[in-house]
Amino acid sequence: MSTVDKKALYGFIERAKNRETSLNKSQVRDLLISYIHNFFITHEVGKVRFLTLPTAWWTFEKAIRKRFFSFRTFRIRAMFTGCERDYNIFKLAGLRMPKSNKKMRYSIMEELNRTILTNGRDCVLVYSDIFDFMSVTDKKFNCLWIDTGTPIDRIAERLKLVSRVIMDGPSLVVITVLKGREAGPLPDGMDRIQFADSIMNKRGFERAQVWEYQDTSPMLQLTYQKLT
Numbered sequence: 325m326s327t328v329d330k331k332a333l334y335g336f337i338e339r340a341k342n343r344e345t346s347l348n349k350s351q352v353r354d355l356l357i358s359y360i361h362n363f364f365i366t367h368e369v370g371k372v373r374f375l376t377l378p379t380a381w382w383t384f385e386k387a388i389r390k391r392f393f394s395f396r397t398f399r400i401r402a403m404f405t406g407c408e409r410d411y412n413i414f415k416l417a418g419l420r421m422p423k424s425n426k427k428m429r430y431s432i433m434e435e436l437n438r439t440i441l442t443n444g445r446d447c448v449l450v451y452s453d454i455f456d457f458m459s460v461t462d463k464k465f466n467c468l469w470i471d472t473g474t475p476i477d478r479i480a481e482r483l484k485l486v487s488r489v490i491m492d493g494p495s496l497v498v499i500t501v502l503k504g505r506e507a508g509p510l511p512d513g514m515d516r517i518q519f520a521d522s523i524m525n526k527r528g529f530e531r532a533q534v535w536e537y538q539d540t541s542p543m544l545q546l547t548y549q550k551l552t
């Protein structure tokens with residue numbers, strides 16, 4: 325076999341080993357960042373309030389801020405509220421919050437008796453389950469990314485809380501769920517996309533994108549939008 329053929333073969337084996345033969349999480353994250361940016365430019369929204377699960381690294385949030393900042397034709401301000409329910413990850417996330425030139429503040433969210441870290445005007449981290457937070461907060465958001473990595477039926481009931489926290493006007497909700505299995509059968513023989521659609525349609529959202537990717541398990545990422 326020629327060296328060129330071998331390169332192709334070994335390259336393929338390497339990619340398969342790294343699960344890169346289909347899209348991976350960071351590729352889908354990049355697609356999502358472009359989609360979100362284009363959506364808010366198209367609808368001329370100058371301030372996007374995100375509710376996300378940043379883990380320890382805030383990878384998505386930092387990339388969003390960079391992307392928004394580098395596009396000079398229409399500047400969008402990104403404001404982040406992140407939730408994390410694992411205390412060790414929360415502490416690490418507190419150390420890696422997107423930069424601000426203000427001092428970090430510590431407070432308690434009375435309704436949940438949970439810690440909140442605030443870094444400048446645009447970045448907040450709450451030590452809480454995201455749905456518990458959604459059930460009590462007075463804040464409103466125009467972009468949610470619910471990336472709990474669980475089956476859709478596990479979060480279906482609590483997804484209804486989207487109505488409580490979503491702003492009027494153009495907004496996006498991204499839901500990332502396990503593709504491989506459900507915790508139980510879905511209602512009316514629906515598949516997982518139809519089931520997610522049925523929940524989101526009732527909240528005024530239409531499905532705009534479906535991306536599948538391989539993480540430690542196959543994942544399904546659904547993006548929903550509403551315009552009013």
Ligand SMILES: C[S@@+](CC[C@H](N)C(=O)[O-])C[C@H]1O[C@@H](n2cnc3c(N)ncnc32)[C@H](O)[C@@H]1O
Binds near residue numbers: 452473
């Ligand atoms: C899959 S990661 C999020 C990754 C992020 N979307 C990204 O691409 O960079 C999920 C994180 O959220 C946390 N988490 C999962 N379910 C949660 C929930 N219901 N409420 C709060 N945190 C949750 C996990 O501990 C983990 O740190």
